[in-house]
Amino acid sequence: MKVAIMGYGTIGSGVAKVLEINKEVLTERVGEALELKYILDLRDFPGDPYEKCLVKYYMDIVKDKEVKIVVETMGGVEPAFTFVKAMLEAGKSVTTSNKALVADKGSELMEIARKNKVNFVFEAAVGGGIPIIRTITACLTGDVIEEISAICNGTTNYMLTNMEENGSDYAEILAEAQSLGYAEKDPTADVEGHDSCRKIAILTSLISGKAVDFNDIPTEGISKISATDFKYAKAMGRSIKLLARCEKLGDTYSCRVAPFLLKPNHTLYHVAGVMNAVYIRGNMLGDSMYYGAGAGSLPTASAVVGDMVFLARNIDKPVKIGWDSEKLELADPAMQKYKYFVRTSASQSEIENEFGKVDYSTLDLDDEVGFVTAELTECEFKQRSSALGGIISVIRLA
Ligand code: HSE
Numbered sequence: 001m002k003v004a005i006m007g008y009g010t011i012g013s014g015v016a017k018v019l020e021i022n023k024e025v026l027t028e029r030v031g032e033a034l035e036l037k038y039i040l041d042l043r044d045f046p047g048d049p050y051e052k053c054l055v056k057y058y059m060d061i062v063k064d065k066e067v068k069i070v071v072e073t074m075g076g077v078e079p080a081f082t083f084v085k086a087m088l089e090a091g092k093s094v095t096t097s098n099k100a101l102v103a104d105k106g107s108e109l110m111e112i113a114r115k116n117k118v119n120f121v122f123e124a125a126v127g128g129g130i131p132i133i134r135t136i137t138a139c140l141t142g143d144v145i146e147e148i149s150a151i152c153n154g155t156t157n158y159m160l161t162n163m164e165e166n167g168s169d170y171a172e173i174l175a176e177a178q179s180l181g182y183a184e185k186d187p188t189a190d191v192e193g194h195d196s197c198r199k200i201a202i203l204t205s206l207i208s209g210k211a212v213d214f215n216d217i218p219t220e221g222i223s224k225i226s227a228t229d230f231k232y233a234k235a236m237g238r239s240i241k242l243l244a245r246c247e248k249l250g251d252t253y254s255c256r257v258a259p260f261l262l263k264p265n266h267t268l269y270h271v272a273g274v275m276n277a278v279y280i281r282g283n284m285l286g287d288s289m290y291y292g293a294g295a296g297s298l299p300t301a302s303a304v305v306g307d308m309v310f311l312a313r314n315i316d317k318p319v320k321i322g323w324d325s326e327k328l329e330l331a332d333p334a335m336q337k338y339k340y341f342v343r344t345s346a347s348q349s350e351i352e353n354e355f356g357k358v359d360y361s362t363l364d365l366d367d368e369v370g371f372v373t374a375e376l377t378e379c380e381f382k383q384r385s386s387a388l389g390g391i392i393s394v395i396r397l398a
Contacts, residue, residue, distance in 0.1 A: 001030065001312055002066040004038040006058065006083055007074030008045065010181040011097050011124070014301030015071055015308075016050055026305070030312040037067055040083075058083045062090045069311045071304055072096040075184065081105045088112045088120060093315065095307035097124035097300055100189075103198035107211045107325040117318050121307045126199045127152055127276050129299030130292040131306070136206050136280075137321050143282030145207040146248045149267070149398070152199040154274035154295030155183040155190040156222050156242045160259075161272045164230050164239060170223075182274055182295045192221035193242060193257040200244035203278075204253050207246075210328035212255070218333045219257040228363070229393060232341065232370050233261055236361050239269055243398060254331035260398035261341055334379040338396040343370045345390035354388045368392055 003019075005012045019026065019036055027033045038061050039053045048054075058079075061067055070087045072094060074080045080101045087094050089112060096102060101109075102122045113120035123133045127150070136145070151157050155177045162168040162176075174191065177183045182190075189195045201214035222242050233240050238261040246255040262269045267289055271277040276294025281287055293299035341361070344351065345368050351358060358371040373381065385391055 001032050001034055001068050001315075002037040002064070003034050003069040003071065003308060004040065004061045004067050005036065005071045005073060006040040006061070006080075007072065008039050008041040008043070008054070009073065009075070010297045011300045011304065012039065012041070012071070012073035014297035015073060015304050018298065018301045018305045022305070026309065029309055032312075034069070034308060034312065037064070058086065062086045067092055068315055069308055070094045071308065072098055072101070073304065074098065075100065077101055077104050081109075084109060084120075085112055088116050088118055091116055091118055093119040093121075093311040095121045095123070095304055095311060097122070097304055099125040099195065099198040099202060103201045103214045106202065106205070106322065110322040111325060114318060117316065119311055119314055119319055119321075121310060121321055122202075123307045124300045124303035126202050127278055127290070127292065128154065128294040128296065129302050130276055130278060130290050130294060131303065132203070132278050132290050133206065133321070135290060136203065140280065140282055140285065143284045144248070145280060145282055147246070147281040148200070148203050148207070148278060149243055149245045150196075150200065150203070150276070150278040151241055151268055151271045152244050152276050152278065152294060153190055153193075153196045153242060154276055154293070155187070156193075156196070157271065157276070157294075158182060158274045159191075160222060160225065160240055160242065163225070163227065164233075167227055167230075180274075181297055190221075191223045193219040194221075196242060196244040197257045200246055200255055200257060204246045204255055205323040205328070208253055208328050209323050210326050211323055212253075212328050212330065216330050217255040217257060220259065222259055224393060225259055225395075226393070228343075228365075229395065231363055232343070232361055235363060236261065236341070236372075238263055238397075240395065241268055241271070243268065249331040252329060252331050254333065254336055256333060256336060258396055260396050262398050266398060334382075335377050337375050337377050338381075339375050340373045340381055340385075341370065341395045341397060342373065342385065343368050343392040343394075344388060345392065346388050350388060354384045372397065
């Protein structure tokens with residue numbers, strides 16, 4: 001069976017390697033060999049073992065009827081969307097690792113796949129090598145999922161872990177994460193939480209069966225987290241992690257991406273480095289957690305190749321994985337309730353005027369004080385903190 005890869009970067013080249021290294025077992029599992037016929041990339045790769053497969057024009061793949069499975073590992077919405085759409089319309093099944101594409105155009109691409117009686121799957125788009133999509137769409141379909149809390153961005157978890165353990169500088173550790181192939185081309189997507197936002201939008205769409213617009217999810221990243229925040233966290237016996245969360249609220253879900261202060265008994269507290277973890281609470285299952293490499297060439301490629309085997313086994317058999325195009329109206333994020341850790345230059349009497357009794361956390365810094373509020377809605381917190389002023393930073397507690 002002839003296959004093609006679009007995008008010969010970190011993941012695409014990993015896919016080529018997995019196909020080569022695991023050739024024998026893959027042939028056994030599929031019942032025939034998965035033969036790499038094309039690699040689409042605008043760049044030249046002189047001396048590369050797959051040099052003869054390289055093409056620069058996506059229509060070369062579209063027009064080749066022999067190609068049944070196409071992998072999209074280019075990243076970004078365009079031109080990935082145009083290329084994937086053309087592949088599906090040409091009767092080819094597609095797997096993508098591209099969360100930006102799935103979160104933005106997933107509903108449309110699923111519809112196009114259905115109309116053309118092919119499959120569109122995206123196991124690698126969330127959690128890298130963690131098989132979370134198929135777990136949700138197959139194994140957990142007997143449950144109503146009440147909560148998902150995830151560390152689903154390897155770059156930021158790697159950075160936060162290093163900042164916590166080694167007191168590393170933010171810029172230096174970001175450069176290291178990029179050189180290890182964890183970070184997106186534009187690190188903003190990682191550090192500002194956009195990548196985690198798209199991933200929780202995908203997971204919430206899967207568990208609700210409706211399309212979640214990632215623009216509706218309030219999202220904060222880690223770019224404002226400082227060494228001093230980690231000193232306070234340590235004094236409180238907590239760790240700081242970037243969480244992507246969704247919680248069932250009546251007929252809908254309430255979502256947020258933000259850094260949270262976690263206690264050591266929190267399920268996600270010990271998830272360190274580039275590892276990802278997805279905690280899921282089902283109404284029958286109770287607690288479960290899925291842990292593994294969330295980024296990097298071979299772990300992500302492993303999930304892509306798993307999808308290729310699935311696609312090969314289901315050629316001409318469309319399988320419904322995904323959600324309907326109807327939009328899910330998320331619950332109002334202003335009504336979410338948290339305790340907040342606040343650093344401020346305001347005095348204790350000013351703090352107590354606005355927030356009443358609070359728990360102080362001091363580091364003996366001259367010009368600021370840290371405190372934890374009682375549980376408040378986002379809306380109440382916003383009003384009281386703007387009345388207080390002098391806010392240096394705010395981190396929610398989980
Ligand atoms: N940049 C992403 C991460 C890659 O760090 O998790 C995997 O989606």
